[in-house]
Amino acid sequence: MADNFKVLSDGKEVAHTEEPKEDGTTDLKFTGLKPNSNLKYDVYYATGGDPEKAEFSTKDTKPGAPTVQVTADDTKLFVKIVSGTNTGSTINSGKIYYTDGTTAKTMDLKPGDAGTISGLTNDTEYQVQATVTNGAGESPKSAVVKATPVAPTEPETPSEGE
Incomplete structure (x- = not known):
């Protein structure tokens, strides 16, 4: 036709x-x-x-929920935001949300950049989520990622006579 x-x-x-x-x-x-x-x-x-x-x-649309990558270390977590779907304007910022179950905190982090959350308590599980923002507003939060900082283990030293 x-x-x-x-x-x-x-x-x-x-x-x-x-x-x-x-x-x-x-x-x-x-x-x-x-x-x-x-x-x-x-x-x-x-x-x-x-x-x-x-x-x-045309209207702008909010981005979809991102994913967050988390790696635990001694008293810290290494985090990175990976943007999800975005059919709207350019994503211009990101935010990390983290909690130990009692105290909630946030950290600004540009998507794609790596960040470090330090001063954490070893052997305590932390829940981490992320959002990203474009001209239309903030995305939904990512799925929760759990991570637990752990103190490094000391290598065993052989005792005398072994």
């Missing part, structure tokens, strides 16, 4: 799909649009004529 409409933006044809409706109108659908954009199109009937002006804005 041939398109009934020709859509131009800055003189260039814009790919679209058309969905005729029972009331005689047609929905034009576009893919690959950037979030937070103000768009202006000239819409022509495929058979010619004067264009109709179409203007609309």
